[in-house]
Structures are given as C-alpha cells and as structure tokens.
Amino acid sequence: xxxxxxxxxxxxxxxxxxxxxxxxxxxxxxxxxxxxxxxxxxxxxxxxxxxxxxxxxxxxxxxxxxxxxxxxxxxxxxxxxxxxxxxxxxxxxxxxxxxxxxxxxxxxxxxxxxxxxxxxxxxxxxxxxxxxxxxxxxxxxxxxxxxxxxxxxxxxxxxxxxxxxxxxxxxxxxxxxxxxxxxxxxxxxxxxxxxxxxxxxxxxxxxxxxxxxxxxxxxxxxxxxxxxxxxxxxxxxxxxxxxxxxxxxxxxxxxxxxxxxxxxxxxxxxxxxxxxxxxxxxxxxxxxxxxxxxxxxxxxxxxxxxxxxxxxxxxxxxxxxxxxxxxxxxxxxxxxxxxxxxxxxxxxxxxxxxxxxxxxxxxxxxxxxxxxxxxxxxxxxxxxxxxxxxxxxxxxxxxxx
Ligand code: ADP
Ligand code: ASP
Ligand code: MG
Numbered sequence: 120x121x122x123x124x125x126x127x128x129x130x131x132x133x134x135x136x137x138x139x140x141x142x143x144x145x146x147x148x149x150x151x152x153x154x155x156x157x158x159x160x161x162x163x164x165x166x167x168x169x170x171x172x173x174x175x176x177x178x179x180x181x182x183x184x185x186x187x188x189x190x191x192x193x194x195x196x197x198x199x200x201x202x203x204x205x206x207x208x209x210x211x212x213x214x215x216x217x218x219x220x221x222x223x224x225x226x227x228x229x230x231x232x233x234x235x236x237x238x239x240x241x242x243x244x245x246x247x248x249x250x251x252x253x254x255x256x257x258x259x260x261x262x263x264x265x266x267x268x269x270x271x272x273x274x275x276x277x278x279x280x281x282x283x284x285x286x287x288x289x290x291x292x293x294x295x296x297x298x299x300x301x302x303x304x305x306x307x308x309x310x311x312x313x314x315x316x317x318x319x320x321x322x323x324x325x326x327x328x329x330x331x332x333x334x335x336x337x338x339x340x341x342x343x344x345x346x347x348x349x350x351x352x353x354x355x356x357x358x359x360x361x362x363x364x365x366x367x368x369x370x371x372x373x374x375x376x377x378x379x380x381x382x383x384x385x386x387x388x389x390x391x392x393x394x395x396x397x398x399x400x401x402x403x404x405x406x407x408x409x410x411x412x413x414x415x416x417x418x419x420x421x422x423x424x425x426x427x428x429x430x431x432x433x434x435x436x437x438x439x440x441x442x443x444x445x446x447x448x449x450x451x452x453x454x455x456x457x458x459x460x461x462x463x464x465x466x467x468x469x470x471x472x473x474x475x476x477x478x479x480x481x482x483x484x485x486x487x488x489x490x491x492x493x494x495x496x497x498x499x500x501x502x503x504x505x506x507x508x509x510x511x512x513x514x515x516x517x518x519x520x
Contacts, residue, residue, distance in 0.1 A: 121153040121243070123284045125253065125275035128162035129292040130349035131195045140290075140349060141202035144248060148208060153243050155282065157253040157275040158199055160191025165254075165268075181226035185255075185265045188227075189215065192252035192271065200250045210248040213238065215263075215274065218249075220256035222264045229264035231256060231273065231336075234281040243282075251278060269330035276333045280340035287342050288355070289329060294348035295356035296321070296328060298518035299373045303509050306519040310371060311354070314361035317371050317461055320495045324459040325376025334358065361463055369471060370462035370516040375509045377456045379409070380432040381487065381499060382439060384423045386447025389416030393445055394423070400438050406431045410457075410490045410499065420447070424488060426499060429453050455487065456505040459497040460512060472496040478515045484508055 124147070126140050140156075147154050168187050172179040193214055200212035219235030242249045253271025256264050266273050272289055279287035296318065297307040313321075315338035322331035328346060337344045337358065347355030365371075387393055394413070401408055411425040427435045436451050465471045472489075475496050479486055484507070488499035500508060513519060 120286075121155075121282060121284045122147060123155045123157065123275050123279040123282070123287045125157040125271055125287070125289045126159065126349055127271065127289070127291040128159045128164070130290050131158055131160075131199070132162040134198075136349075137195070137198050137202055141199060141206060143349065144199075145203060145206055145208055148248055155239060155243070155249040155251060155278055155284070156199065157251045157271055157278060158192060158195040159253050159271040160188075161195055164191040164194070182262065185226050185229075185263050188265050189252070189255040189263050192254050196250045196252040200248075203248055203250075208248055209246060210250055211242050212250045212252070213242075214252050215255035216257040216261070218251045218278070220274065220277070222256035222258060222266070224258045224260075224262065224264065226262075227265055228267045229256060229258075231266070231277050234277060236278075236281045239278070239282065267330070267332065269327060270332075272330040272333035273336060276337045276340070276342050276344065279342045279344075280336065285343070286345060287337070288345045288347050289333075290347050290349040291328060292348060292350060293328060293346070294351060294353040295346050296326075296358070296372075298371065299509055299513050300326065300328075300375065303375060303506050304513050304519075307513065308519060310356050312357045312359055312365075313371060314365055314463055315358060316361060316494060317365075317463055318358045320459070320461045320492075321372050321374055324374040324461065324495065324497065325378065325457065326372070326374045329358075366464050366467055368462060369464040369468050370460055370518065371464075372461050373509055373512045373516070373518065374459045374461065375456060375505045376459070377502060377505060378429045379426050379455055379457045379499065380429045380435075380451065380453040381424060381426050381455050382432075382435055383450045383452070384439070384446050385449065386420045387423045388445040389419050389421045396445075397423070397439075397442070400441075401427075401435060404434055404438055406435050406438065410488050410497065412488050426455075426457070426488065454502045455499050456502045457497050457499055458505060458508045458512065459495050460516065461495045463494050465495070466493050474515060475512060478511050479508060482507065482511055 196212040203210035222229035253274040
C-alpha cells in the first residue's frame with residue numbers, strides 16, 4: 120500500500136513529538152508499505168515568523184514572506200528525516216520545490232498548478248521514506264510560494280492525488296471530525312464518516328481541522344481522506360462521497376467562526392450599478408466578501424451590509440472610505456461572529472433553519488444577518504454569544520446523542 124500521512128503543528132511541536140511521529144512512520148514502513156509524509160512547521164512557528172516580519176512593517180512584501188514562512192516546514196521535514204535515519208530507516212527530506220510542486224505566483228495564497236512527481240517516485244522506488252515540507256511550492260520561474268494558512272493539508276492531498284496513494288491521513292491533536300469543535304462543546308461526538316460537501320462547508324465556515332481547499336481537492340481527485348490523531352490509535356473519520364444513509368442525518372455539525380467582521384453602508388443610492396461598483400472595488404483589493412444583505416430601497420436610498428474576514432476589515436474600510444458619493448454613512452464592526460449549521464439532510468427536510476432561529480431567540484440572541492445554501496444555514500450574531508449559541512444549537516439538534 121502507498122499512504123500519505125500529514126502531521127500538523129501540534130503533532131511535531133517539539134523534539135519528543137517529532138520522535139513520536141518518526142516511530143509511527145517507521146511502523147507503517149516496517150509493515151511493508153510505501154509512505155510519503157507531509158509535515159507542518161512546529162506549532163507556533165509560522166506565527167512567530169509573521170511576528171518577526173511585522174516588527175519591521177505592517178505590510179511586508181509577500182514574496183519575502185513566502186521565503187520566510189516556507190522555512191518553518193523545511194525545519195520539521197529535515198528533523199523528521201534525521202530522526203528516522205537515526206533509527207536505521209532510509210529517509211529523504213524534500214522542500215516543496217524538490218518535491219516538484221508548481222504553483223501560480225499569488226504569493227502567500229498560491230494555488231497548486233501541477234506536481235512533477237518524479238523525484239518522489241524515484242525515492243519511493245529506492246525504498247526511501249519521503250518527507251515533504253508542506254504548505255509550499257514554487258512558481259514556474261522558481262520563486263518560493265506558500266499555499267495559505269493551514270496549507271500543509273492541501274500539500275498532502277495534492278501529493279496523495281498525483282501519486283495515486285491508497286489513502287491520505289491527516290494527523291492532528293483530535294482523533295477525527297466532531298459534530299462541533301470539542302474545545303467549545305466537550306459533548307461533541309466524533310463522526311465515523313462525513314461527505315466531502317459537508318466537510319467543505321464545515322471547513323469553509325471556520326472548522327480549521329481541515330483546510331477547505333484540501334477538502335475541495337480531495338473531492339475533485341477522489342482522494343480517500345482520513346482525519347486522525349497522532350497521540351493515539353483511535354479510528355479516525357473518513358471523508359468520502361455522499362451516500363444515501365447520510366441524508367437521513369439532518370444536521371451533521373455546527374461551526375463557529377470568530378474571524379468575521381461586518382460592514383454596514385447606510386443611505387446607499389438606490390440605482391443600478393452601485394453594488395457592482397462597491398464589490399468590484401473590494402474584489403480588486405482581493406478582499407473576500409462573504410454574506411451580503413440589501414434592504415428594499417425607500418426614498419431613493421437603501422442599506423447594504425456585508426461581512427469580510429477580520430484581517431481584511433482595515434483594507435475594506437480604506438476602500439469604502441474612498442466613496443465620498445452615493446453612501447451617507449458607514450459602520451465597521453469586528454465584534455461579531457458567524458454560527459452555522461451544516462447537514463446534507465437539509466436538502467430533503469424542512470424546518471432546519473426555523474429551528475436554529477428559535478434556538479437563538481430563546482436565548483435572546485439577536486440575529487444580525489442570515490445566509491443559507493442547500494446544506495447550511497449561517498447566522499451573524501454578537502461575538503460574545505458565539506460559544507453559547509454553538510452549545511445551544513448542538514443540543515437542539517441532538518448532536519450529543
Ligand atoms: P494542525 O495544527 O495539526 O493542522 P489544527 O489546529 O489546524 O491542527 O486542527 C485541529 C483543531 O481543529 C482541533 O484541535 C480542534 O480544536 C479544531 N476543530 C474545529 N472544529 C472541529 C471539528 N468539527 N472537529 C474536530 N476538530 C475541530
Ligand atoms: N504552518 C502553516 C500554518 O501555520 C501551514 C500548516 O500548518 O498547515 O498555517
Ligand atoms: Mg491545520
């Protein structure tokens with residue numbers, strides 16, 4: 120069997136833990152499998168490097184940020200290879216570039232365009248354990264890039280896809296995908312399986328246990344994906360194609376995203392082209408707009424609200440403040456959060472959204488914005504009620520049962 124394992128920051132957070140990972144990998148190899156291991160930087164390392172850079176300027180050049188941030192993963196890859204070699208295993212560490220990962224040139228948020236697997240394949244053929252530094256690649260011109268926060272998950276899935284690995288196992292400090300973040304609700308239950316689409320919603324809505332782009336790619340390449348813990352041998356969660364039994368489950372999870380901010384525009388001229396102008400200007404600055412609400416206009420003007428990631432609020436404010444015409448007033452609020460309920464069963468069952476609204480109403484929590492899709496309902500509420508709302512919703516949909 121050929122397997123790809125990915126070990127996240129906590130799993131390689133110190134030398135003892137790297138040793139633990141080396142032992143786990145050694146066991147898989149000794150059992151006669153081929154294995155490629157993708158590693159993250161040691162926990163806290165990427166943030167530390169970002170702090171170093173922002174000591175000098177709040178807006179460091181993205182190309183140099185990639186040079187800087189990619190180093191964290193290379194340290195871990197080399198240390199894990201050395202640890203394995205010290206146990207008598209033949210291991211080789213590769214940077215993203217050496218592993219043949221080619222990306223576009225959107226620095227700090229690059230997309231993988233192709234992978235030339237020859238170097239990895241040759242090493243596997245020679246019986247080596249291949250260790251790849253996650254979260255990074257290079258442009259066609261040979262510049263180092265990184266894949267966005269949490270991007271080592273994406274490296275692992277992409278490598279599993281190109282090598283046609285039998286499975287891809289993502290190891291962290293939780294032993295699978297739970298009905299909600301177990302740090303918020305200790306009664307959260309582990310799921311045996313979850314569909315790619317539900318997992319994609321959960322990750323996109325804020326569950327950082329898997330990076331959303333990695334789930335999207337796993338679905339596209341049909342990679343058999345597991346979430347497991349590096350601290351025990353529990354069964355993990357399998358992320359896979361949707362099947363009929365999944366639709367019987369109404370709601371599979373609830374998610375909290377605290378990284379949200381809201382922009383409200385008051386007295387916006389109610390005429391064609393305004394929304395296009397506002398959102399084009401935001402898009403040109405690479406600001407990701409999520410929920411949007413607009414009221415019916417009265418007296419020739421209307422109110423428009425939308426959410427952006429908290430990290431982009433200052434940028435959004437800068438863009439909006441350039442509108443000296445067509446908008447009478449604006450507020451910016453980063454004390455909000457988004458709570459979401461996700462489940463493929465919603466496609467075929469009515470009343471899921473109404474129940475969520477009733478649950479929040481019962482706790483006197485005001486809903487500021489709502490958005491829905493076929494398999495999710497999201498609500499913007501005051502940040503201070505985020506955890507409470509998650510626990511109430513978790514109970515209301517009986518996710519602890
Ligand atoms: P790594 O550093 O290994 O990539 P992450 O910290 O990115 O790991 O992801 C693991 C964390 O994800 C867990 O510690 C857990 O608190 C959080 N998490 C959020 N939502 C969920 C969920 N639904 N199921 C399991 N873990 C979750
Ligand atoms: N080290 C990177 C981060 O912290 C990538 C990863 O861990 O997946 O975002
Ligand atoms: Mg992660």
